[in-house]
Amino acid sequence: MPIDYFANNLIIHTATFDTGLANQSLHEGELTVFVANASELNLEQIVPEHFLCQAEIAILAKRKQPKAKREYLKSRHIIKQLLSAQYDDHCTAFETRFNDTKKELELYHHNQLLPIKLSLSHSHEMVAVALCMQQQHVFSFGIDLEKTTKLRAFDKLAHHFYHVDEVTLIEQAGRLSPKQHAAYFYRIWTLKEALAKTLKRPIAQLLRPNVFELIERHNLRNFSTEFYDFAFTLLTTHQKQIPKLVIVTC
Numbered sequence: 001m002p003i004d005y006f007a008n009n010l011i012i013h014t015a016t017f018d019t020g021l022a023n024q025s026l027h028e029g030e031l032t033v034f035v036a037n038a039s040e041l042n043l044e045q046i047v048p049e050h051f052l053c054q055a056e057i058a059i060l061a062k063r064k065q066p067k068a069k070r071e072y073l074k075s076r077h078i079i080k081q082l083l084s085a086q087y088d089d090h091c092t093a094f095e096t097r098f099n100d101t102k103k104e105l106e107l108y109h110h111n112q113l114l115p116i117k118l119s120l121s122h123s124h125e126m127v128a129v130a131l132c133m134q135q136q137h138v139f140s141f142g143i144d145l146e147k148t149t150k151l152r153a154f155d156k157l158a159h160h161f162y163h164v165d166e167v168t169l170i171e172q173a174g175r176l177s178p179k180q181h182a183a184y185f186y187r188i189w190t191l192k193e194a195l196a197k198t199l200k201r202p203i204a205q206l207l208r209p210n211v212f213e214l215i216e217r218h219n220l221r222n223f224s225t226e227f228y229d230f231a232f233t234l235l236t237t238h239q240k241q242i243p244k245l246v247i248v249t250c
Contacts, residue, residue: 004222005187005191005212005215005222005224006183006184006187006224007224008224008225008226009222009223009224009225010223010224010225010232010234010243010245011244011245012225012227012245012246012247013244013245013246013247014246014247014248014249015034015246015247015248015249016248016249017036017081017248017249018081020246020248020249021034021078021081021082021085021248022081022085023085024082024085024246025085025086026082026086026116026131026132026133027133028133028134028135028136028137029132029133029134029136029137029238029241030132030133030241030244031130031131031132031141031234031236031238031241031243031244032130032131032132032243032244032245032246033128033129033130033143033232033234033243033244033245033246034078034082034128034129034130034131034246034248035126035127035128035129035145035227035232035245035246035247035248036074036078036126036127036247036248036249037074037125037126037127038067038070038071038073038074038075038122038125038126038127039070039125041070041073041074043066043069043070043073046073048060048073049092050091050092051076051077051080051081051091051092052073052076052080052091052092053092053094053095055095055097056076056095056096059072060072060073067125070125071122071125071127074125074127075120075122075127075129076096078127078129078248079094079096079107079118079129079131080094082131083107083109083114083116087109089109093109093110094107094108094109094114095107095108095111096108102200103200104117104200105118105119105120115133115134115135116131116132116133116134117131117132117134117138117140117141118130118131118132119141119142119143119197120143121143121144121145121193121197122145123145123146123147123230124147124150126145126147126228126230127145128143128145128232130143130234130243137238139236139237139238139241140198140199140200140236140237141197141198141234141235141236141237141238141243142193142194142195142196142197142198142199142234142235142236143194143197143232143233143234143235144189144190144191144192144193144194144197144232144233145190145230145231145232146186146189146190146193146230146231146232147229147230147231148182148183148186148226148229148230148231149182149229152185154170154174154181154182154185155167155170155171155174157185158170158171158185158188161207161208162188162207162208163208163209163210163211165210165212166188166210166211169184169188170184170185170188173185183226183231186231187224187231187233188211189231190224190231190232190233191211191212191215191222191224191233191235192206192207192211193233194233194234194235195211195214195215195218195220195235197235198218198220198235198236198237199218215235218237219237219239220235220236220237221235221236221237221238221239222234222235223235223236223242223243225245227247232245
């Protein structure tokens with residue numbers, strides 16, 4: 001079992017929400033992840049019409065919980081700010097649409113599909129958005145973000161859901177310290193979630209199999225890190241690109 005799966009191998013950058021995102025250009029084949037805290041949003045002060053199109057406003061209205069509304073708004077705000085700067089157009093000129101056939105979120109500009117792939121994840125109002133311009137170099141990727149401070153019966157959950165080899169690793173980590181216990185459980189969980197998104201398969205099909213063997217079988221590269229009590233993993237079929245992770249602050 002390569003120890004690399006539990007190493008933190010992503011360099012973290014920072015940017016401010018308004019000026020920082022405006023200076024973040026999307027380039028062919030470059031994979032960038034933007035992370036932001038949605039809990040800072042005041043729903044009473046936000047005007048969705050300023051950056052969402054009508055279809056997105058309808059989707060927002062279906063989210064009844066304030067937490068879900070904030071996560072949706074924050075992820076779309078990040079996407080729209082980037083696209084607005086990239087294509088020099090107003091945020092409402094862009095739309096996010098889910099393609100049920102391809103099982104992926106797509107980006108449109110005036111109803112024209114953009115050559116940009118993306119993957120989203122959120123946990124406890126922390127939102128992650130991974131984007132990549134893919135006009136010539138097409139590759140797959142998926143991300144997952146999980147809060148690691150939530151107390152759980154890690155060994156019991158691992159026995160119920162995980163492969164026996166993964167259970168052994170988690171139990172060994174638990175004998176070292178509570179922090180290591182949580183770190184190993186959530187690293188394996190984020191690997192499985194990111195794998196499901198990369199392969200576009202239901203997570204239920206990937207819980208019991210050995211995630212390390214599946215990653216190697218599909219020739220995927222793993223990039224993981226921890227920040228602010230969150231575990232983050234990105235898997236990709238790209239064999240050369242090193243992703244960039246940007247934490248966006250207000």
